[in-house]
Amino acid sequence: MQSQSQPQTQSRKLMLTIAGILLLLWTILTIVPLYWMLVGSLQDSAASASFRPAMIPEALSLAPYERFFAKTAAWRWLFNSLLVSSVLTVTNVFFASLAGYAFAKLKFPGSNAIFWILLSTMMIPAQVTLIPLYILMVNTLQLQDTYTAIILPTAVSVGNIFLMKQYMSSLPTSLIHAARIDACGEFRIFWRVILPLAKPGLAVLAIFTFVASWNEFFWPFLITSSTDMRTIQVGLASFVFAESTDFGAMMAGATIGALPMMILFFSLQRYFLQGITIGAVKG
Amino acid sequence: MQTTASPKRTSSGSGRFLREYGWAYLFILAPVLLFLVFTLYPVASAFVMSFQQYQVMGSTWIGLDNYKHMIGDDVFWKSIRNTVIFTIATVPVNILITFVLAYLIFQMKNKAQTFFKATLYLPAVASGVTISVVWLAIFDPTDSGLLNRFLGLLGIDPVIWLGQSGTALFSLILMNWLGSHGAGIILYLASMGGVPKSLYEAADIDHASGWTKFARITWPLLKPTTLYLLVTGIITSFQVFISVYLMTQGGPNFATTTIAYLIYQTAFQFYEFGLASAQSFVLALLIVIVSVLQFKAFSSDVEY
Numbered sequence: 001m002q003s004q005s006q007p008q009t010q011s012r013k014l015m016l017t018i019a020g021i022l023l024l025l026w027t028i029l030t031i032v033p034l035y036w037m038l039v040g041s042l043q044d045s046a047a048s049a050s051f052r053p054a055m056i057p058e059a060l061s062l063a064p065y066e067r068f069f070a071k072t073a074a075w076r077w078l079f080n081s082l083l084v085s086s087v088l089t090v091t092n093v094f095f096a097s098l099a100g101y102a103f104a105k106l107k108f109p110g111s112n113a114i115f116w117i118l119l120s121t122m123m124i125p126a127q128v129t130l131i132p133l134y135i136l137m138v139n140t141l142q143l144q145d146t147y148t149a150i151i152l153p154t155a156v157s158v159g160n161i162f163l164m165k166q167y168m169s170s171l172p173t174s175l176i177h178a179a180r181i182d183a184c185g186e187f188r189i190f191w192r193v194i195l196p197l198a199k200p201g202l203a204v205l206a207i208f209t210f211v212a213s214w215n216e217f218f219w220p221f222l223i224t225s226s227t228d229m230r231t232i233q234v235g236l237a238s239f240v241f242a243e244s245t246d247f248g249a250m251m252a253g254a255t256i257g258a259l260p261m262m263i264l265f266f267s268l269q270r271y272f273l274q275g276i277t278i279g280a281v282k283g
Numbered sequence: 284m285q286t287t288a289s290p291k292r293t294s295s296g297s298g299r300f301l302r303e304y305g306w307a308y309l310f311i312l313a314p315v316l317l318f319l320v321f322t323l324y325p326v327a328s329a330f331v332m333s334f335q336q337y338q339v340m341g342s343t344w345i346g347l348d349n350y351k352h353m354i355g356d357d358v359f360w361k362s363i364r365n366t367v368i369f370t371i372a373t374v375p376v377n378i379l380i381t382f383v384l385a386y387l388i389f390q391m392k393n394k395a396q397t398f399f400k401a402t403l404y405l406p407a408v409a410s411g412v413t414i415s416v417v418w419l420a421i422f423d424p425t426d427s428g429l430l431n432r433f434l435g436l437l438g439i440d441p442v443i444w445l446g447q448s449g450t451a452l453f454s455l456i457l458m459n460w461l462g463s464h465g466a467g468i469i470l471y472l473a474s475m476g477g478v479p480k481s482l483y484e485a486a487d488i489d490h491a492s493g494w495t496k497f498a499r500i501t502w503p504l505l506k507p508t509t510l511y512l513l514v515t516g517i518i519t520s521f522q523v524f525i526s527v528y529l530m531t532q533g534g535p536n537f538a539t540t541t542i543a544y545l546i547y548q549t550a551f552q553f554y555e556f557g558l559a560s561a562q563s564f565v566l567a568l569l570i571v572i573v574s575v576l577q578f579k580a581f582s583s584d585v586e587y
């Protein structure tokens with residue numbers, strides 16, 4: 001027995017090493033574009049339009065960033081993105097947890113039907129609703145170039161309600177009963193009992209909503225026409241069309257668009273990696 | 284399942300109904316209102332619009348003309364073809380890559396698992412715009428572009444990746460393969476961790492080969508995750524837009540015009556809102572078909 005198990009552990013070690021090397025190679029492949037962006041943004045490309053950065057830079061320079069901020073309203077765009085994403089995070093967390101709680105714990109006539117109707121709208125592609133939504137916002141409500149127009153349609157998403165319903169279902173119902181016996185109002189129960197219990201779920205929801213809102217492109221792109229109302233993603237896209245010859249500034253802009261979310265990812269990694277499995281299918 | 288709110292009061296009629304259920308309806312009021320205004324109304328409006336020639340000061344009814352025009356339009360069929368090719372080329376390959384990576388990571392120790400999960404997930408937090416801008420630079424047609432530099436090392440001449448119809452769609456597919464598979468990996472890992480060890484031990488007693496264990500235990504038990512990734516992957520790639528808009532504008536010669544990009548062009552460059560609505564319902568139909576097929580697949584899975 002012993003003589004048999006030794007080559008087995010050895011071959012297992014070999015397999016693990018090969019697996020590790022394969023993984024490392026693919027990981028490098030995945031990271032190379034981001035590395036290329038970063039080194040591209042840190043080498044001064046002003047000399048000529050055909051300049052392309054070296055993979056291992058000889059000298060670092062912040063000149064591309066200076067040019068990107070000088071040529072664009074990037075500070076304003078960053079502010080817009082921060083404002084829009086923050087408001088969307090608050091509204092989504094509040095309204096999705098409120099509705100998720102109602103669907104999970106309060107029985108009321110029509111709750112199942114309403115929930116399934118809401119859920120089925122997730123199948124409808126955005127392209128179907130965009131045109132009437134655009135006409136409604138721009139022609140009827142005259143809300144073009146306003147924060148309201150950017151925020152309102154996604155103030156609470158059905159996907160988030162679904163996640164919160166799943167999450168709230170796992171909370172103990174007995175606590176709600178106890179609170180009712182203490183004659184707490186329904187909203188007080190939600191605010192004082194449910195929300196504190198649901199904190200881990202709310203944190204995950206907040207993080208993913210913030211990142212998704214920050215990265216959103218299409219709707220803010222459609223509904224804004226003035227330079228000052230663009231989000232950073234929309235602004236970056238417009239910059240790429242206008243200044244496609246300034247390689248360094250383009251990479252600087254791309255970095256600016258992604259860096260805040262990467263910093264967020266590294267500081268809240270645990271929430272990101274665990275949060276993905278909340279509400280997903282059980283395997 | 285759960286008991287309803289305090290049934291102490293004996294008063295009858297709407298007052299009692301409101302007291303008992305009023306809060307619940309209030310709690311779901313915001314999403315229901317948003318649904319009515321920003322989903323239901325637009326869908327109905329788009330449907331009506333697809334039978335109209337849209338004008339700001341009152342549209343004219345033109346029956347099926349938009350649909351007829353759409354069916355007779357070569358670019359429309361090309362966009363369907365491109366979208367289907369893109370989807371078939373990306374989704375299954377991505378799932379395979381995701382599965383292999385997750386399987387390899389699963390063999391690792393805890394710390395290595397976290398490292399690979401985090402690093403492979405990282406590109407997913409970068410926006411579609413950022414990723415597209417970076418790949419625009421990677422596909423740079425000169426010999427100093429990153430991909431062409433790499434080909435140069437192998438002695439291959441520079442390729443005009445995005446600028447010729449033969450390689451443009453493939454370039455977008457390649458970019459998709461090398462994107463982040465982090466979310467799928469994490470889902471697979473969670474499912475792999477949930478497979479009971481006793482199944483493998485029982486298989487070991489029967490001297491089952493590694494392949495048998497994989498085909499009879501691992502793969503079937505991970506099927507729900509695979510199906511989930513398949514369906515969400517298909518729906519996402521049916522709607523691919525940002526990379527097309529930023530990198531190729533649908534060209535050259537409509538080689539990368541996807542259905543989502545065509546709808547955008549029809550609506551917001553040519554302002555043919557009626558025709559664009561008709562096109563968008565074709566996209567919706569495709570997505571509904573895929574979703575229904577998914578439910579079928581899931582229910583047959585339960586029987587198995």
